[in-house]
Amino acid sequence: MDTPTSPTAGVLLRLHAADNVLVATGPVGPGPTPVSGSGTLELRAKVTLGHKVAAEAIAAGAQIMKYGVPIGSATDQIPAGAHVHVDNMKSDYTPTYALDATAGGDS
Amino acid sequence: MQGYLRKDGRKGIRNYVAVAYLVECAHHVAREIVHPHREDGAQVIGFPGCFPNVYAQDMMERLCTHPNVGAVLLVSLGCESFNRFQLSEAIEASGRPVETIVIQRTGGTRSSIAAGQDWVAAQVEALKGQETVPMGVDELIVGTVCGGSDGTSGITGNPAVGLAYDRLVAEGAACIFEETGELIGCEAIMAARARTPELAEELTRSVEKAARYYATLGFGSFAAGNAEGGLSTIEEKSMGAYAKSGSSPIDGLIKPGDIPPRGGLYLMDVVPDGEVRYGFPNIADNAEIVEMIASGAHLTLFVTARGSVVGSALAPVIKICANPESYARLSEDMDVNAGRILSGTPLAEVGEEIYDLTLAVADGQKTKSEALGHAEFILTYKSFEPIGPACLPG
Structure with a gap:
């Protein structure tokens, strides 16, 4: 066991070649942000650990791909570098329940 | 041991x-x-x-x-x-x-x-x-659960438990994963790992049942904190949760109280059969832990990201923290810091640590939650049909 890790600036992880979202490994953005393994992505907002950003422009209705599988659909046009979350995507199974105070990723 | x-x-x-x-x-x-x-x-x-x-x-x-x-x-x-x-x-x-x-x-x-x-x-x-x-690894039954998941769970703690599970299964332990309501969206890839086509069908049906059950209740198995931590949908949460099962073939489907007949990997179907009654299948993580204990689990590997602090009565809980920020806040409750994978520690190293700790705890070492006196327990109303013959192929 090692000592507690304090929050450090993150990078963006691509979990699968087929994905159109990347995952933040710590607080990132706004601005150019390193993508693990390849280049940078211009982020439109601050995004916190574990949240997703669009790797490319995603059309409304298109599937959101993570781990190489669909995890829901875009409810809006999502530009590259935008935060992808409950405000612009939805489950293709059951609706997601979030408290207003906890749904944001930019706090 | x-x-x-x-x-x-x-x-x-x-x-x-x-x-x-x-x-x-x-x-x-x-x-x-x-x-x-x-x-x-x-x-x-x-x-x-x-x-x-x-x-x-x-x-x-x-x-x-x-x-x-x-x-x-x-x-x-x-x-x-x-x-x-x-x-x-x-x-x-x-x-x-x-x-x-x-x-x-x-x-x-x-x-x-x-x-x-x-x-x-x-x-x-x-x-x-x-x-x-003396007791061997092949006499051990292990359960795994995740609670307070977020966007880190599926890339750190859950796949690390998956690696520990692969090794435990290879050495003859019986390993149980569960919560079919959190496998919604994974049914096809999971069914492909079944030992037999008949078992594959049972696995798929158990997830379809969960999807129907939760749809009737109006909520997925999804809490507000999941969204705060970056998870947007039940299928995204499911893919992360599913990683706990590792990559071994799936040997059977059991229901709460069914004891795995031999070593291997088992899915526990925790969603009741028949019409929807008595409310949510599992009102909190400890309900699932109790069901795996009833199926003989000696201990539980609990992956948390937002930071659960629970233990359990009757069987020790090893807490694996997926999120490095939560670990920094709650290290007194956490047995393993899997969040360090995000800062470069190899996944395999954390998988190994979980495996070693599983054996040490089985041999008497106290977990953090045990030492803190946690002994949560919850049991509610449910109803199940017995499993069919296809669920446990020889």
């Missing part, structure tokens, strides 16, 4: 005195009986309902005859519907000391507590002298 040999051939990794209330009205007395002995292995379990329920009766029977339990005190109010006679007979047949206190016949609260404390004190003493026998 050393374990406590029971009459049915199974071995325990702890030697608890379980004090079981048979209706909520007897809970206080049970809690007071345990209080002076809570650091010597006495623990409270129980069922709160006054109406009979086959599932609850079966679960209590499995729990009271769990290999980690050495003796059982039943605490009845006296007028509840729970069949204390049947439960007591099952415990006696398992070779364990058992005693029943009926509060309405023992003179009330104070005298029931006194009588119970005397009995428990004597059992705690007697169990201290019990010899242990």
Whole structure:
């Protein structure tokens, strides 16, 4: 066991070649942000650990791909570098329940 | 590893005195009986309902005859519907000391507590002298659960448990993963790992049942904190949760209380059968942990990201923290810091640490939650049909 890790600036992880979202490994953005393994992505907002950003422009209705599988659909046009979350995507199974105070990723 | 040999051939990794209330009205007395002995292995379990329920009766029977339990005190109010006679007979047949206190016949609260404390004190003493026998990894049953998941769970803690599971299964342990409501969206890739096509169909059906059940209730198995931590949909949460199962073939589908017949990887279907009744299938993580314990799990690997602090009665809980920020805040509750994978520690190294810790805890090392006195327990109403023949292919 090692000592507690304090929050450090993150990078963006691509979990699968087929994905159109990347995952933040710590607080990132706004601005150019390193993508693990390849280049940078211009982020439109601050995004916190574990949240997703669009790797490319995603059309409304298109599937959101993570781990190489669909995890829901875009409810809006999502530009590259935008935060992808409950405000612009939805489950293709059951609706997601979030408290207003906890749904944001930019706090 | 050393374990406590029971009459049915199974071995325990702890030697608890379980004090079981048979209706909520007897809970206080049970809690007071345990209080002076809570650091010597006495623990409270129980069922709160006054109406009979086959599932609850079966679960209590499995729990009271769990290999980690050495003796059982039943605490009845006296007028509840729970069949204390049947439960007591099952415990006696398992070779364990058992005693029943009926509060309405023992003179009330104070005298029931006194009588119970005397009995428990004597059992705690007697169990201290019990010899242990060698125990192999292939005699171990392990469960895994995730709670308070977020966007880190599926890339750190859950796949690390998956690696530990692969090794435990390869060495002959029986490993259980569960919560079919959190496998929604993964049914096709999971079914492809089944030993037989018939089992694949059963696995798929169990997830479809969960999707129907949750749709009727209007909520997925998804809490507000999941969204705060970056998860947007149930299928995204599912893909992360699914990673706990590792990559071994799936050997069977069991329901709560079914004991894996041999080593291997098993999915536990925790969603009730039949029409939707009694509310949410699992109202909190501990309900799932209790169901895996009823299926013989000696200990549970609990992956948390927002930061759960729970343990469990009857079987130790190893807490694996997926999120490095939560670990920094809650390290006193966490056994493993899997969040360090995000800062470059290889996944395999954390998988190895979880495997080693599993064996150390099985051999008696206390987990953080055990040392802190956590012994949560919850059991509610459910109803299940027995599993079909396709669920456990030879």
